[in-house]
Amino acid sequence: MAEETAKSKPIRFGILGCAEIARKLSRAIGLAPNAVLVAVGSRSLDKARRFIADNGLSAADVSAAGSYESVLDDPGVDAVYVPLPTSLHVRWAVAAAQRGKHLLLEKPTALCAADLDLILDACRSRGVQFMDSTMWMHHPRTAKMRELLSDSARFGQTKTIGSNFSFAADSEFLQNDIRVKPDLDALGALGDMGWYCIRSILWAADYELPKKAIALHGAVKNEAGVILSCGSSLLWEDGKVATFHCSFLSHLNMELSVVGTGGSLQLSDFVIPFEEEKAPFSFASGSAFTELVTGWQPLPSKHIVTTSLPQEALMVEELSRLVASIRDSAGKPDDKWPTISRKTQLVLDAVKASLDQGCVPVDIVE
Amino acid sequence: MAEETAKSKPIRFGILGCAEIARKLSRAIGLAPNAVLVAVGSRSLDKARRFIADNGLSAADVSAAGSYESVLDDPGVDAVYVPLPTSLHVRWAVAAAQRGKHLLLEKPTALCAADLDLILDACRSRGVQFMDSTMWMHHPRTAKMRELLSDSARFGQTKTIGSNFSFAADSEFLQNDIRVKPDLDALGALGDMGWYCIRSILWAADYELPKKAIALHGAVKNEAGVILSCGSSLLWEDGKVATFHCSFLSHLNMELSVVGTGGSLQLSDFVIPFEEEKAPFSFASGSAFTELVTGWQPLPSKHIVTTSLPQEALMVEELSRLVASIRDSAGKPDDKWPTISRKTQLVLDAVKASLDQGCVPVDIVE
Numbered sequence: 001m002a003e004e005t006a007k008s009k010p011i012r013f014g015i016l017g018c019a020e021i022a023r024k025l026s027r028a029i030g031l032a033p034n035a036v037l038v039a040v041g042s043r044s045l046d047k048a049r050r051f052i053a054d055n056g057l058s059a060a061d062v063s064a065a066g067s068y069e070s071v072l073d074d075p076g077v078d079a080v081y082v083p084l085p086t087s088l089h090v091r092w093a094v095a096a097a098q099r100g101k102h103l104l105l106e107k108p109t110a111l112c113a114a115d116l117d118l119i120l121d122a123c124r125s126r127g128v129q130f131m132d133s134t135m136w137m138h139h140p141r142t143a144k145m146r147e148l149l150s151d152s153a154r155f156g157q158t159k160t161i162g163s164n165f166s167f168a169a170d171s172e173f174l175q176n177d178i179r180v181k182p183d184l185d186a187l188g189a190l191g192d193m194g195w196y197c198i199r200s201i202l203w204a205a206d207y208e209l210p211k212k213a214i215a216l217h218g219a220v221k222n223e224a225g226v227i228l229s230c231g232s233s234l235l236w237e238d239g240k241v242a243t244f245h246c247s248f249l250s251h252l253n254m255e256l257s258v259v260g261t262g263g264s265l266q267l268s269d270f271v272i273p274f275e276e277e278k279a280p281f282s283f284a285s286g287s288a289f290t291e292l293v294t295g296w297q298p299l300p301s302k303h304i305v306t307t308s309l310p311q312e313a314l315m316v317e318e319l320s321r322l323v324a325s326i327r328d329s330a331g332k333p334d335d336k337w338p339t340i341s342r343k344t345q346l347v348l349d350a351v352k353a354s355l356d357q358g359c360v361p362v363d364i365v366e
Numbered sequence: 367m368a369e370e371t372a373k374s375k376p377i378r379f380g381i382l383g384c385a386e387i388a389r390k391l392s393r394a395i396g397l398a399p400n401a402v403l404v405a406v407g408s409r410s411l412d413k414a415r416r417f418i419a420d421n422g423l424s425a426a427d428v429s430a431a432g433s434y435e436s437v438l439d440d441p442g443v444d445a446v447y448v449p450l451p452t453s454l455h456v457r458w459a460v461a462a463a464q465r466g467k468h469l470l471l472e473k474p475t476a477l478c479a480a481d482l483d484l485i486l487d488a489c490r491s492r493g494v495q496f497m498d499s500t501m502w503m504h505h506p507r508t509a510k511m512r513e514l515l516s517d518s519a520r521f522g523q524t525k526t527i528g529s530n531f532s533f534a535a536d537s538e539f540l541q542n543d544i545r546v547k548p549d550l551d552a553l554g555a556l557g558d559m560g561w562y563c564i565r566s567i568l569w570a571a572d573y574e575l576p577k578k579a580i581a582l583h584g585a586v587k588n589e590a591g592v593i594l595s596c597g598s599s600l601l602w603e604d605g606k607v608a609t610f611h612c613s614f615l616s617h618l619n620m621e622l623s624v625v626g627t628g629g630s631l632q633l634s635d636f637v638i639p640f641e642e643e644k645a646p647f648s649f650a651s652g653s654a655f656t657e658l659v660t661g662w663q664p665l666p667s668k669h670i671v672t673t674s675l676p677q678e679a680l681m682v683e684e685l686s687r688l689v690a691s692i693r694d695s696a697g698k699p700d701d702k703w704p705t706i707s708r709k710t711q712l713v714l715d716a717v718k719a720s721l722d723q724g725c726v727p728v729d730i731v732e
Contacts, residue, residue: 024658159595159616162528162609167654168627216599217580217727218607229525231607233582233597241584241597243528243609250525250625252653252662255632259616261534266621266634268648269662276660282634287618288533292390294642294676296618296635310660361583 011320011327012078014039014071014101016092018051019083021106025133026055028312029081034320039063041071068092072099079323081133082106085184086191090115097122102129102323104316105341108191112352113345120338129326131319131337132344134199136271138314141279141305142203145265149204149258154285156262161204161242163197163257165271166229166250174248180226188227189246190352196254196271197244198347201234202340204258204265209343209366210234210242213350215359220249232351235361262286264300278306377686377693378444380405380437380467382458384417385449387472391499392421394678395447400686405429407437434458438465445689447499448472451550452557456481463488468495468689470682471707474557478718479711486704495692497685497703498710500565502637504680507645507671508569511631515570515624520651522628527570527608529563529623531637532595532616540614546592554593555612556718562620562637563610564713567600568706570624570631575709575732576600576608579716581725586615598717601727628652630666644672 013029015022018040029037037057042048045066052062065071071080072095079102084092089110096103103123109132110116123130136142149155169177178184179192187194202209212235219230231245256270263285273279284300309317325331346364354362379395381388384406395403403423408414411432418428431437437446438461445468448458455476462469469489475498476482489496502508515521535543544550545558553560568575578601585596597611622636629651639645650666675683691697712730720728 021659024660027658156617159613160530160532160597160611162530162611162621164526164528164623164625166526166625168522212583214583214725216607216609217578218599218601218605220605231526231599231609233584233599233609235584239584239586239595241582241611243582243597243599243611245526245528245607245609247525249627251522251628251630251650252655253623253625253630253650255528255621255623257530257619257621259530259532259619261615262617264617264619268632268666272655272659272661274662274665284617284619289618289638292393293387293638294390295638296640299640300634359580 010036011323012038014077014080016068017084018042022083031313032316035316039071041065041068085178093119094122106133107195116345129322129333132341135311139311156260160259161201163200163244164255165193166247167252169248182224190227193246201242212361214361215354376402377689378404380443380446382434382448383450384408388449397679398682401682405437407431407434451544459485460488472499473561482711495688495699498707501677505677522626526625529566529610530621531559532613533618535614548590556593559612567608578727580727581720
């Protein structure tokens with residue numbers, strides 16, 4: 001009986017669509033102590049069944065559905081993970097919220113903030129929890145770094161932030177991946193990788209919105225007009241400056257550098273840590289030159305943050321915790337995650353607008 | 367007798383001015399196996415004498431002079447190191463060249479490329495060697511990194527370059543240092559630190575000049591109009607993009623990141639290595655995500671390059687080698703270093719022009 005009670009507690013997830021990334025999330029749902037995968041929906045029942053078989057799931061525990069609707073109509077599903085192409089987010093995320101399903105939505109959350117607002121409004125009116133799937137936010141390294149950045153005695157005031165995310169897509173990707181298709185993921189590299197860069201910058205700025213975005217010259221688009229590589233600078237009222245660059249056309253790279261008046265933070269794997277169980281970063285505080293300027297004193301310190309659960313599982317765990325408080329304790333949705341999503345999307349919109357207008361400064365208005 | 371022959375061979379240096387940085391260079395001249403410091407000139411004879419005493423030099427070996435002219439007129443001086451404020455470079459560097467003294471000129475080399483050309487013309491017409499004092503160019507780490515970047519099978523084609531150099535100046539510096547004075551070092555942080563950033567970018571681009579500079583919004587100037595903090599993006603014909611940021615107002619930071627199609631390079635102490643005897647960097651090639659995108663494969667490799675001589679001594683050694691070939695073997699000045707200096711100054715000029723014109727794109731023309 002005790003086991004049955006425990007079993008009734010986990011948040012029951014459905015997945016809409018069998019995207020490659022859904023494999024990682026199905027594993028994460030399995031690893032999260034308070035979540036369980038119960039349904040996988042695809043436009044093709046066969047595909048859903050194959051997904052279940054291929055990912056070591058049990059057909060007895062996870063039901064295959066031949067449509068997204070079936071998952072949304074399933075009263076045994078509490079929350080859905082939506083890894084569909086961005087152009088389908090409004091339709092399916094709104095449908096999910098309207099049926100009372102809590103939402104873990106793959107990034108970019110929408111093609112623009114107005115679209116995201118439709119989703120967030122639907123969530124709000126049905127009282128469902130919203131979270132985007134920016135997994136690195138949930139790594140314990142992120143919390144440890146936040147602790148150091150928040151320590152004004154050690155870090156001071158943030159002045160510059162640099163963020164880069166690239167990977168070298170092969171020709172198959174550049175021809176056929178949904179992320180280079182204008183009707184599927186029209187934001188291209190900006191939506192896929194720039195999302196993370198923008199999020200990391202907002203994170204470093206403690207979610208204070210920049211005042212302006214000014215895209216960098218030199219963006220690369222494919223023949224259909226989808227961004228393959230671009231960058232931007234962001235500017236805050238207080239003089240903080242950030243730059244980012246994202247690309248499908250360069251070697252794998254994930255640099256994040258935050259420099260304050262009193263300290264600096266650097267890591268080279270901010271989105272996907274080099275290794276799943278341990279994540280490094282470097283932090284310096286109060287460093288100055290040695291006598292005769294022949295070295296640094298003190299040297300930056302190297303930190304390694306270990307985790308027993310992968311960051312995606314921690315993300316699922318956090319969402320499930322919030323959902324459980326709504327489902328089981330009459331709690332209300334937490335506004336933290338939708339607010340952060342919306343700020344990310346607003347900045348992304350401004351960068352896109354600046355790019356579209358020839359790299360002019362574009363105001364960011366909440 | 368053998369000893370005397372050996373002693374007559376080193377290149378004999380004079381130093382013009384007792385700037386703080388001259389202490390480091392006097393040590394470097396002492397360490398370089400083919401150089402010797404023979405004269406220190408200051409506007410004040412007392413100051414020159416004090417410099418000699420304070421820096422462990424022997425008054426018997428190093429003569430103190432009460433004027434820069436005395437050093438330039440000294441037939442026992444082969445080369446001079448000029449750490450004077452930038453506004454004095456044209457006057458004294460030209461004077462030195464005209465008297466046949468080879469030149470190690472502190473950076474920024476001049477207030478603008480037109481000024482630098484006066485210096486380079488003077489050097490050319492007297493057949494003296496010119497080199498600017500960008501010391502990290504001479505660290506063996508730099509050669510090792512070049513080797514990796516040049517290996518197209520491992521690194522591919524360079525796509526993005528990011529460079530940052532900042533240190534947190536104290537209020538004394540921000541009030542009184544020559545680098546915040548419009549009549550002394552009018553280029554401020556751009557000349558002092560941006561010089562290194564621009565050089566690192568040109569180095570990473572194998573000295574191919576960018577086509578355009580577009581300064582970043584958000585530069586900070588002092589009341590006198592001297593730049594305390596600024597940044598820029600740079601754009602090449604082939605689509606390469608670089609950004610840099612330099613500042614007197616942020617914690618010590620020296621990031622350099624170069625990303626190619628097949629590899630990436632990262633270091634956090636490119637100007638002054640953390641420790642004098644060994645310098646680290648990180649290099650990745652052909653890295654991709656592991657199955658399920660939970661890590662990297664292969665991981666970036668960490669490299670440590672040791673050096674028995676500090677980078678400044680290696681710089682003096684390199685200049686002395688070039689000077690010796692002119693002095694002792696009827697060789698001609700090597701055009702490599704003046705060419706690199708001039709490109710750096712051209713880019714710096716364009717960034718300054720872009721800043722002055724409200725961050726518009728400015729063409730860089732050789």
